[in-house]
Amino acid sequence: MSKAITTDRLISLDALRGFVMFWIMSGEHIMHALAKAVPIPVFIWMSSQLHHAEWNGITFYDMIFPIFLFVAGVSMPYSFEKKMNLAGVKTPRELPSKEKKKIYRSMLKRTCILLFLGFVVNGLLRFDGFDQTRFASVLGRIGLAWFFAGLIYLNFNLKSQLLWFTGILAGYYLAMKFIPVPDFGAGVLTKEGSLEGYIDRLFLPGRLHSTVYDPEGLFSTIPAVATALLGVFLGTFLKTNNHFSSGNKLAVMILAAIVLIGIGVIWDYDFPINKHLWTSSFVCFVGGFSILFFTFFYLVIDLLGFHKWAFPLLLIGSNSILIYIAAEGLVDFAHTAQYLFGGIIKFTPLIWQPVFTALSITFVQLLLLYFLYKKRWFLKV
Template sequence: MGNTTNGRLVSLDVLRGFVMFWIMSGEHIIHALAKAMPIPVFIWMSSQMHHTDWNGITFYDMIFPVFLFVAGVSMPYSFEKKMRSAGVKTPMELPSSEKRKIYLSMVKRTGILLLLGFVVNGLLRFDGYDQTRFASVLGRIGLAWFFAGIIYLNFDLKKQLLWLAVILVGYYLVLKLMPVPNFGAGILTPEGSFSSYFDQKFLPGRLHSKVYDPEGLFSTIPAIATALLGMFLGTFLKMEDSFSINKKLLIMIASAVVLIGIGILWNYDFPINKRLWTSSFVCLVGGFSILFFVFFYLVIDVLGFRKWAFPLLLIGSNSILIYMASEGLVNFKHTAEFVFGGAIEFLPLIWQPVFTALSVTFVQLVLLYFLYKRKWFLKI
């Protein structure tokens, strides 16, 4: 199975690092470049480094679901060792005692991600219950991964596919047909969607955007489907002897095209919307997630070109740690300005923000390299 590092598929860590790079500092580099050199390509790239206001999609909207998709791809590999030690070939054959151990570890992992999400949201500032936001990116990853894992452990492939269809179609039907007080049914606006209404009623604390939360409770249900799509890809990749490399690549690309096509067609009736995590959004981004993976898988695991991706490997190997640090727990900009600020002041004023952003990335990569060389990884 391709190249691995410490039992990890290298292309997965690199893809994880690729999407996390834009969150930790890459977006600031692009925005600064667009201001310093406003040529069409940089202006377009800068426009892709923002979330859409509501319906529609940008590259930045894809980052979170691609990360969750990658977590799904890793799932069959993470459970493989437990199946091997139990002497079984499929998760459904695991004895109940072994499954209980796995469930406990899954609950623990999800609980830790929920807690870390609370911390990123400022839980330790003790602003009071009403001002604390409990929904989070890490929490959604934990919950979606957990329920996708339950499906993986208890159902065969056909039933897993059925679960995917039920989640996507069921979510669509609820948002289109379930009436919301004062709005009615099928109103897919920030104030009028059933997902927003559900979170207003049942999500404790503060909502991210007052009337809705992009990582809310109800919209986490279709996020399970995103994790399932990744899980299907991971299951397919583990079929080492069933297909040649060329056939694997063709099947993955064809699957991506089908998913993107479904997403585009569904968009006409159920708009692509990251904040509602609509079913059309799941399909479209699921297709692009496969294409992103195919690129890194082909270049790194099939063709063996790996050295260029080492910075992305550093990020992907400690992605949750650098995400938390970049979300406000560590002031990388202060450190970068302390080290490089004097030199940057000699540059033309218009280019100073570009090199400031680059110096932040450099400081982050130095930290990640230090952790990587000592094999210190935040494993959850």
């Protein structure tokens, strides 16, 4: 735990991180219960958006993970700023090799911690046996994608970073479309027939999430690096283009988002938007929406100064890894909520009880996060 929170980053980053994490920790359960209690079209639609697409296609829930990874990328230029200032350089490429080695060690340590925490979330400490342990994880992918995006950011200029981004997406597309899979051939983008699934079955140890493939598998982590790089590009743009007015910055971000969404839609015809495979079209499409979400939070919070409304999101965003791990099973929030509010909830109409139960769980989670925030305790990975 760390007793200090970084102050040199955008407040909107923590708010956006908290917004997407809210739906994972308990927000989805509130909306599903609300859609059953009040089955009006808007609630039913919102509830439907809080499920993953079965295969091809996209829902809001499919965007949560890449937005979180995108935000990690936006943070990168800000997190390295202090080191660059101390070294008296303007770009990370100019950092002395001794300083870079320190950064590499720190990055590798962070990645290893995230990999281990991912194993824990997957049940490593249940000791079910090597073959029953799932080694791929959300936290592991965040760590790996952030690490390799960081290596690219530290060692290449912006033009070369853009070439890396393009090369990753194009290379992944060509590999998935043209490298044949035994018994299936090339370009079969199904769970069993995709190159991504084949590589998982061949090289990923332990248990796969979906038997024949893993949505956080080995090969599909490569395009996730491009998702992190998109965040790096945005963070770099905000930091280095101080001669741009706020209005011009917003215009550039919105234009970039529209272009990326357009590329994703067009590419979808040949390489379907698919979160499970983390396709190149998925990276572009969700990358565009990630920029739009960030633009809204950046405008309202950082530019216009309206941030009081976002305080609950800041509580979540400032301890997002901790609440993710806790909500994934390490802490029984439902038991605590039932102990505190179960008696009261029993007196509410039966149809509303699941709604109030879900709200009580969120309240308990926010109480924990508020306590940690007031104590200045943050899980810093």
